[in-house]
Amino acid sequence: xxxxxxxxxxxxxxxxxxxxxxxxLSIEQGEVFSLLGPSGCGKTTLLRICGGFEEPDAGRVLxxxxxxxxxxxxxxxxxxxxxxxxxxxxxxxxxxxTFGLKVSRRGMSAGEIRKELDxxxxxxxxxxxxxxxxxxxxxxxxxxxAIARAVINKPQLLLLDEPLAALDLKLRxxxxxxxxxxxxxxxxxxxxxxxxxxxxxxxxxxxAVMNMGRIEQVGTPSQVYESPKSSFSxxxxxxxxxxxxxxxxxxxxxxxSLLDIDGxxxxxxxxxxxxxxxxxxxxxxxxxKIRISRTRPSENExxxxxxxxxxxxxxxxAFSKYWVRCGEWLIVVLDAHRHFLLDxxxxxxxxxxxxxxxxxxxxxxxxxxxxxxxxxxxxxxxFARMEQDTQPGxxxxxxxxxx
Amino acid sequence: MRRNEFAxxxxxxxxxxxxxxxxxxLIILISFRGSDSYGVLLPVWTVKAYQSLAGMHLMPVILRxxxxxxxxxxxxxxxxxxxxxxxxxxxxxxxxxxxxxxxxPFWTNFLIRIYAWKVLLHPxxxxxxxxxxxxxxxxxxxxxxxxGAVLLVLxxxxxxxxxxxxxxxxxNFDFTLLDAGRDLGSSTLQLVTRVYLPGIRQGIINxxxxxxxxxxxxxxxxxxxxxxxxxxxGNKIARxxxxxxxxxxxxxxxxxxxxxxxxxxxxxxxxxxSLAKGRKELVQT
Amino acid sequence: xxxxSVLPVLxxxxxxxxxxxxxxxxxxxxxxxxxVSSVWGGFSLKWYERLxxxxxxxxxxxxxxxxxxxxxxxxxxxxxxxxxxxxxxxxRLQKVHSVFIALxxxxxxxxxxxxxxxxxxxxxxxxxxxxxxxxxxxxxxxxVASTVQARFQNFDFSLIEAAQDLGAxxxxxxxxxxxxxxxxxxxxxxMLAMTLSLDDFIISFFTAGPGASTxxxxxxxxxxxxxxxxxxxxSTLFIAFTFIxxxxxxxxxxxxxxxx
Numbered sequence: 001x002x003x004x005x006x007x008x009x010x011x012x013x014x015x016x017x018x019x020x021x022x023x024x025l026s027i028e029q030g031e032v033f034s035l036l037g038p039s040g041c042g043k044t045t046l047l048r049i050c051g052g053f054e055e056p057d058a059g060r061v062l063x064x065x066x067x068x069x070x071x072x073x074x075x076x077x078x079x080x081x082x083x084x085x086x087x088x089x090x091x092x093x094x095x096x097x098t099f100g101l102k103v104s105r106r107g108m109s110a111g112e113i114r115k116e117l118d119x120x121x122x123x124x125x126x127x128x129x130x131x132x133x134x135x136x137x138x139x140x141x142x143x144x145x146a147i148a149r150a151v152i153n154k155p156q157l158l159l160l161d162e163p164l165a166a167l168d169l170k171l172r173x174x175x176x177x178x179x180x181x182x183x184x185x186x187x188x189x190x191x192x193x194x195x196x197x198x199x200x201x202x203x204x205x206x207x208a209v210m211n212m213g214r215i216e217q218v219g220t221p222s223q224v225y226e227s228p229k230s231s232f233s234x235x236x237x238x239x240x241x242x243x244x245x246x247x248x249x250x251x252x253x254x255x256x257s258l259l260d261i262d263g264x265x266x267x268x269x270x271x272x273x274x275x276x277x278x279x280x281x282x283x284x285x286x287x288x289k290i291r292i293s294r295t296r297p298s299e300n301e302x303x304x305x306x307x308x309x310x311x312x313x314x315x316x317x318a319f320s321k322y323w324v325r326c327g328e329w330l331i332v333v334l335d336a337h338r339h340f341l342l343d344x345x346x347x348x349x350x351x352x353x354x355x356x357x358x359x360x361x362x363x364x365x366x367x368x369x370x371x372x373x374x375x376x377x378x379x380x381x382x383f384a385r386m387e388q389d390t391q392p393g394x395x396x397x398x399x400x401x402x403x
Numbered sequence: 404m405r406r407n408e409f410a411x412x413x414x415x416x417x418x419x420x421x422x423x424x425x426x427x428x429l430i431i432l433i434s435f436r437g438s439d440s441y442g443v444l445l446p447v448w449t450v451k452a453y454q455s456l457a458g459m460h461l462m463p464v465i466l467r468x469x470x471x472x473x474x475x476x477x478x479x480x481x482x483x484x485x486x487x488x489x490x491x492x493x494x495x496x497x498x499x500x501x502x503x504x505x506x507x508p509f510w511t512n513f514l515i516r517i518y519a520w521k522v523l524l525h526p527x528x529x530x531x532x533x534x535x536x537x538x539x540x541x542x543x544x545x546x547x548x549x550x551g552a553v554l555l556v557l558x559x560x561x562x563x564x565x566x567x568x569x570x571x572x573x574x575n576f577d578f579t580l581l582d583a584g585r586d587l588g589s590s591t592l593q594l595v596t597r598v599y600l601p602g603i604r605q606g607i608i609n610x611x612x613x614x615x616x617x618x619x620x621x622x623x624x625x626x627x628x629x630x631x632x633x634x635x636x637g638n639k640i641a642r643x644x645x646x647x648x649x650x651x652x653x654x655x656x657x658x659x660x661x662x663x664x665x666x667x668x669x670x671x672x673x674x675x676x677s678l679a680k681g682r683k684e685l686v687q688t
Numbered sequence: 689x690x691x692x693s694v695l696p697v698l699x700x701x702x703x704x705x706x707x708x709x710x711x712x713x714x715x716x717x718x719x720x721x722x723x724v725s726s727v728w729g730g731f732s733l734k735w736y737e738r739l740x741x742x743x744x745x746x747x748x749x750x751x752x753x754x755x756x757x758x759x760x761x762x763x764x765x766x767x768x769x770x771x772x773x774x775x776x777x778x779x780r781l782q783k784v785h786s787v788f789i790a791l792x793x794x795x796x797x798x799x800x801x802x803x804x805x806x807x808x809x810x811x812x813x814x815x816x817x818x819x820x821x822x823x824x825x826x827x828x829x830x831x832v833a834s835t836v837q838a839r840f841q842n843f844d845f846s847l848i849e850a851a852q853d854l855g856a857x858x859x860x861x862x863x864x865x866x867x868x869x870x871x872x873x874x875x876x877x878x879m880l881a882m883t884l885s886l887d888d889f890i891i892s893f894f895t896a897g898p899g900a901s902t903x904x905x906x907x908x909x910x911x912x913x914x915x916x917x918x919x920x921x922x923s924t925l926f927i928a929f930t931f932i933x934x935x936x937x938x939x940x941x942x943x944x945x946x947x948x
Contacts, residue, residue, distance in 0.1 A: 053849050073852040086850035090868040100854035103864070153854065407858065408777045412785055415770035415829050419788040422826045426803035427795070433806060486703050489696025501700070508707045510930040513887045514907045515923040519710030522717065522916065527724050529713055559710075562703065620796020623890060627911060637798045644802060654806075657799050664794060 003062075004029035004189060005050070005157060010059035012045055019045045020056070021213040027206075032183055032190040034200040037210035038236065043193045046210075047159050050191065051080045063156060074104075079150035080159040084166060085142045087134040093145050094130045097121070100153040120148040123185060124178075140171045144178070151186050160192045164199060176202055197237045201225065209233045216367075227272075230367035234284040235375035241290075241331050242365075242373060243283040247275050256359060259283065263327030267304040269362040282368035287334040289361040292322055294347055297356045306331070306355040310347050320346065324355060331355060332376070434654030444650065452651035456659070459652075461639065468635040469663075471550065472618035475557040479565035479614045480607065482558075487569035487606075488599070492578070502570070509563050517627050520556050521547065524628065548630030556624050561617065565610040572606020616664050636660050711927060718920035725916070735921040745922070748906035751817060755892070755902055756885040759824035764878040766825070767832025771873070772866060774833065775840035792830040800827060801894030808895065815897030823895040824885045831884060832877035839873030872944045879937050 003026040012020040020042040027033045035043040048054040050061060052073030060067050068076050079100070087096050097120050101113050108116075121127045124144035134142055143163060150158055163179070164172045180203060183190055194200050200207050201221040209216040209224060209232065217224055217233045228234035231242060245259040248266060257271040259281070275281055291297065297305060308326035322333040333355060335346070347353045434452050437445040490501055508516070523530050524546040534540040546552060576599070584598045600607070622637030629635075636656065643653035713725065718736070722729025739745065774786050792800065804823050808815060847869070851861050867874075889904035896905060910919050 086846040104855035411773035426807035485696040622798040
C-alpha cells in the first residue's frame, strides 16, 4: 500500500519548549491510526499542524503526495473532530452538520444538501434531534454530531482530537464501538489522538507511541503491546517489570540467552536483538505473563522460576495484583481469576510464593531510560516520588498549553 | 493574520487616539502656555498657570472635593454592604426583582434625578415640610445650596454603582463559611469583620473605585444643588474656562485633578473592568 | 435554624424608598395644578400642554434623536471591533489598545468635555451637532468595547477553528460565528451606549455649537431659568419612555440569550 499521509522531518517549538523534534511518520489510506502518548508529548500539536491550526518550524506534510502546509485550514481536504466538540451553540443540529457544505461554495443545491444531511443523521442515528440545539444534547450525542459535521464534507482524512475524553467510562466504551462502525461505513482515514491506551488499542489498526516530541514506536496494537521497543512503550501501555541484566551466555543456535540478574537466579530469555555475551541489556516482563503459585511449579525446559514473598496485594475484580519481593526486586504480577471462588487458595500477604515465566515472554528493550519507571505502579518505588517535571511527558504541563 | 488584526483594531484605535489621547495631551500642553486677559493663547512656554493656581486659595475647594468624595464613598459602602448581603440571602426570584427595582430609577436622565432633589429640598419642598413638622428644623433653615445637599445627591447618584459590585461579590461568597465561623465560636461582629468583609474584598475595592473616582470629578451636582460655598474642583475648572477665560489655568487644574484620580485608579488599571462595570451592570441585569 | 438578619433588610427597604421618593414626587407634581410642589392644587394636564407647545424643546428632541442614533450606531461598530480584537489577539498593540479603551472610563466627564472643546478650538473645527456626536462616540466606544469583551470571557475559540476547518473563510466566520455569538453582548453594549448618550449633559454642553441643543442641554436651561412644573411633565415622559425601552430590551435580550 502506498503512503497516504506523510510527516517529514517535522519540528515545532513554542518559545523555548521544543514540542516536536524532527518527526517522521507515514500513514496508510483507510486505516485508523492513533497517536498515543501522555499529555504534552506533542501529539495534539502534530494533529493541529495537520489540520492547519499550527505551522511547523520545519518539515513537510504530504497528503497523497501533495504538500498541504501551504494550504490554509479551510482549503485542506481534512476535517477535525475537536476535543470539546466545538459545536456552534447558536445553530441546530442540522445547521451544525450542514455548515461545511453551505460555506464551502460547492454549489450544492438545497435538495442535495438535504439529502446529505439525511444520510448523515441516519449514520449517527439522530434523526429525531435534527432541530435541537447543542445545549439540549447529551455528551454522546454532541460527539456524534461533531463526527457527522466533519464526515459530511467527505474529507480524505479525519482528525480526531481526544474525541472521547469528555465522556464517562461506559459511554466512552459505547462510542468507541460506534466510531469503529462509522469508520467502516465511511471508509476514510482516521488520525486519532489519545492519551488513553485502551482507546488506542481497541480502535486502531496501527499506533504510534509518542513521548517528548518523538515517536517511540509504530506498530499494530499487539506489536506495540507484546514487543515494546523502548522502556517508555513498555511502561506507558499496560504495566511491566524492568530488569537490568547482563548476557551471560548464548544457546548454541544463538536464539536464547542466559541472563544474569543481580540477586536472582539466572534466567533464560529469547534473544531477539542478537545480543552477544557480556552485553548489558534491559528486560521488560509484563505482569500477566508471570504465574504466581504457593507451590514450586514442575520443572520445564522453557520456564524461569523466582522465589519471593508477597509484599502487597490488591483485588481488582477480574484480577488480583501482587507485588512480590524477590531479593532487591519488587515484581508486579497480575493474576486472572479464572477459577470459581473457593476452588483454590490464592496467595496472601507475607506468603512465600513461586513466580514463573516463559523464556519467550521477556523482551529486551532497544532503548531504556530510568525515569520511565515512574510510569509503573510500584507502591514504594523510589521513582514514584520523583519530581513532577522529570517525569516523561512533562515537557509541557498540559495539552492545552501545548496548543 | 497581522492584516486581520490591523483591520479590526485600527478603527477604534485611531478614533480614540485622535479624539481622546490627543485632546488629553493638549490640555496638559496648554497649561504651559501663556494667555492674555481675553483668553487668547500666547506662543510662549511658561509655568505661570501653575503659579497662579497657588494664589487662588484653592485649598478649601480641594479639601472639600476630597472630603465630599470620601464621605460619599463611606456612606455608600455603609449602606450598600449590608443591603447587598441582605439581597444575596433572598430567593433567586426575589433577587432578580429587587435588582430590577434598584436599577430602574437610574435609567432616567441624570439631570432629572438631580432636579428631583432640587424640588424635594426646595424651601417649599416635601422634605423641608416634613422636617419642620417633625420639629427637626425651624422654618428659616435652608436645605438646598449646602454641602449637605451636595453630599446627599452624590450618595443618591453613586449608591447603585456601589451596590452592584458588592452584590455580585456577595453572590460569589460561600455563605457556609459564616456557619463554619459560628460553629468555631465567633460572634456576629467577628463574623462580619473577619470572615464576610475579607471574603468580599474585591467587591469592596471595585465599589470604592466606581464611587470615589467619578465623585472626585463631579461638576453638575454641586452646580445645581450646591451653592457658592460648596463648589468642587470640577466647578472651578468650568469657571476658568467659561467665566475667567483662562484656559492655561483650567488646563493646570485639570492636570491636577487627573493626578488625584489616577492615584487611586492605579490599583484598578490591573483590573480595569471594575470601572466599566459600574454603569455596565445597569444594563446587564 | 436559620436566623434572618433584620438590619440588612431594613436598610434595603430604606434604599428602595430613597431611590424612588424623588421620582414619585416628580411624577405626582407633573399632574399638580399648583405651581408649588408641596401644595396639591388638583389634577391637571396643563403642564403637558405647555410642554408640547415649546418649539425649542421639540427641536432639541429631534437633535437628541439624531445625536444618539448616530453615536450608538458608530460606537457599537467601533466598540464591537475593538472588543473582538482585544479579546482575540494578544499582541503589544492590543495592550496599548486596551489602555486607550480603559482611559475614557476613568476620566471624569468634565475633563473629556473640556479637552475635546480645546481640541476643536485649536484645530478650528466649528462646534455643531457633529462635534457633540464625536464626543459621544468617543466615550461610548469604551463602554461598548468592555461589554463585548466581557462576552469573550467564556468564549470557546475552538469554534473559530472548527469553522475554518469546515471551510469557512474570514468573512463567513465574522458573520456566521462571531456576530450571532456576540449578539447579546453587542446589544447590551448598544443599549449602554444609548443610555449614556441620552444621559450625557456635560460633554454635550462643552462641545455643543450655538443652536445645537440636545434634550439634556434643554433640560438644564429649563432647570436654571424655566418653569419647574413643565420640567416635571417632561421628566415624567422621560421616565415613562425609559420604562418602555427597558421592558423591550429585557425581552429581546432574554430571547437572544435563550438562543445561545
